[in-house]
Amino acid sequence: MxxxxxxxxxxxxxxxxxxxxxxxxxxxxxxxxxxxxxxxxxxxxxxxxxxxxxxxxxxxxxxxxxxxxxxxxxxxxxxxxxxxxxxxxxxxxxxxxxxxxxxxxxxxxxxxxxxxxxxxxxxxxxxxxxxxxxxxxxxxxxxxxxxxxxxxxxxxxxxxxxxxxxxxxxxxxxxxxxxxxxxxxxxxxxxxxxxxxxxxxxxxxxxxxxxxxxxxxxxxxxxxxxxxxxxxxxxxxxRSLTLAETEMLRNLNKEFRANELPAELYSQLVRNGAVMHMKNACAPGPDDVKIxxxxxxxxxxxxxxxxxxxxxxxxxxxxxxxxxxxxSMEKPVGRTEIAPRIAPETAAQALYGALAAAAAAPVRHAAPAKSRTVHQTPSKELVRVLGHRCLRRLRLR
Missing domain, CATH: 3.40.50.300 (P-loop containing nucleotide triphosphate hydrolases)
Known part of the structure; x- marks a missing residue:
């Protein structure tokens, strides 16, 4: 040229x-x-x-x-x-x-x-x-x-x-x-x-x-x-996320938005909790599928x-x-016949990162007793209540 x-x-x-x-x-x-x-x-x-x-x-x-x-x-x-x-x-x-x-x-x-x-x-x-x-x-x-x-x-x-x-x-x-x-x-x-x-x-x-x-x-x-x-x-x-890690997070994003959880909670528990800890603790292996x-x-x-x-x-x-x-034309990566799966260790580290971020906010007030048990409460409502409780704890720090 x-x-x-x-x-x-x-x-x-x-x-x-x-x-x-x-x-x-x-x-x-x-x-x-x-x-x-x-x-x-x-x-x-x-x-x-x-x-x-x-x-x-x-x-x-x-x-x-x-x-x-x-x-x-x-x-x-x-x-x-x-x-x-x-x-x-x-x-x-x-x-x-x-x-x-x-x-x-x-x-x-x-x-x-x-x-x-x-x-x-x-x-x-x-x-x-x-x-x-x-x-x-x-x-x-x-x-x-x-x-x-x-x-x-x-x-x-x-x-x-x-x-x-x-x-x-x-x-x-x-x-x-x-x-x-x-x-x-x-x-x-x-x-x-x-x-x-x-x-x-x-x-x-x-x-x-x-x-x-x-x-x-x-x-x-x-x-x-x-x-x-x-x-x-x-x-x-x-580091960049693998395809499996990104897909796990993308599906979590869907649940997060569907349950109308606060954006502050996403920042604290997901991006700066689960994702950051997963990146620090887990290095992609040769079998991990890239995007x-x-x-x-x-x-x-x-x-x-x-x-x-x-x-x-x-x-x-x-x-x-x-x-x-x-x-420049890079060789494209085609579809894989086997869907990428996230390793149990990686999923565990992501979950631990979210729990550790939540635990960093101490509980200062006991939650009032509920008339229903956990098993009697719909899962979407449980997620929503948990999200708001975690956010309240984060704000109390």
Whole structure:
């Protein structure tokens, strides 16, 4: 593909990537599922070492999610604490405190900024002309299964193939997750930010999954850091769910919604209890079935990727890596004749995680006696009562 963009090879491939000027505020906007958690963990872990080389990490955590959600006028995940403007103001205060030093801020939720006006405000508050935007990209075919299971972790009840039909084959492609194409129509995402900061202040990095350390080396080169300063940080909590684990959670989501249980309960007991403990305690084995994308969806994603690559290449932004990867055709995983089954150990760990989260909220008041026994009460009513009791205990902490 012939393009008129500025092109650099990844440092790992022997090319030279010119560092950004001192005092730059590098803003990594994701989007989701493009190596963001990995690079955020590496940057946070190396924050003290980076500071000795003139580069600051102004956030107090490895991902200032609440601050960025507030800046983009986005709600938090289902049942989580609502982000406030104060979250964003605190991050801005720490950015200003870095003075004339280089700093780096990373959050995939910047990709959710709803319009040019919001982007302009964010850029202006972070330093205006000092801001350089970094976008990391992967092929859609690799993003889609990871993004679907992430939506399931936030309450989605739709199956994968049905979800793919809605995202790829049923216009206007906004339901059930309108955020998907705002994040992952990458040419338009880059266009929105380039309109505000100018294409000369946008760098696009095409992540090559065959080069596990390539993204780390690119960040080092852009920030003027010594080679091999950044290292991946082990994070079991961020691993993707297997197909069986996702299907278990999706069916739980159906029961949860059918019984009208509170969103706060989902956050505490399901996402931050059952799912998080299951991820920490259980590593997928070789026999676990991964989420497979059917051939028609892989072909559709590759076609969209080719179109996006052409438009990105013509936009004038700096591209690091090979845009052809965005339209690569991966071998699709077909249907399995045997339905995936979750291991008893995994199910037990998920159940234990929910129980442990519930037990973390001590009971301060005894529940009044009921006139009916448990065996006389319909199961749906039992689930609803249990849910509200657990939520009441969580609120009493």
């Amino acid at each position: 012939e393009t008129d963009c500025t092109r650099d090879e990844l440092p790992a491939g022997g090319g030279v990537l010119t560092p950004l000027s001192a005092g730059t505020r590098l803003l990594h906007i994701g989007p989701h599922k493009t190596g963001t958690t990995s690079i955020q963990g590496a940057l946070f872990e190396a924050r003290d070492a980076m500071a000795r080389h003139g580069v600051e990490w102004p956030a107090t955590t490895r991902h200032p999610m609440e601050a960025v959600l507030a800046a983009c006028a986005r709600t938090g995940m289902m049942g989580d604490v609502e982000p406030t403007e104060r979250h964003w103001e605190r991050l801005l205060e720490r950015v200003r405190a870095t003075g004339g030093r280089t700093c780096v801020i990373s959050s995939e939720f910047f990709a959710d900024a709803p319009d040019d006006e919001t982007i302009e405000r964010i850029v202006g508050q972070l330093g205006g002309d000092r801001v350089h935007v970094l976008v990391t990209l992967r092929p859609l075919a690799r993003i889609m299964p990871s993004q679907w299971q992430q939506y399931v972790q936030n309450g989605l009840r739709m199956g994968y193939e049905d979800w793919l039909e809605h995202m790829l084959g049923k216009p206007p492609y906004e339901k059930p997750n309108p955020s998907f194409w705002r994040r992952h129509r990458h040419d338009r995402l880059i266009g929105r930010w380039a309109r505000v900061v100018g294409p000369q202040r946008v760098t696009v990095v095409v992540v090559d999954d065959r080069d596990r350390d390539g993204l780390m080396r690119t960040f080092e080169a852009l920030l003027g850091l010594p080679a091999r300063l950044l290292h991946p940080v082990a994070d079991a909590v961020n 497979g994308t059917p051939r028609w969806a892989v072909e559709a994603a590759a076609g969209i990727g080719a179109e996006m690559a052409e438009r990105i290449g013509a936009s004038g932004v700096r591209v690091v890596g090979d845009l052809h990867l965005l339209s």
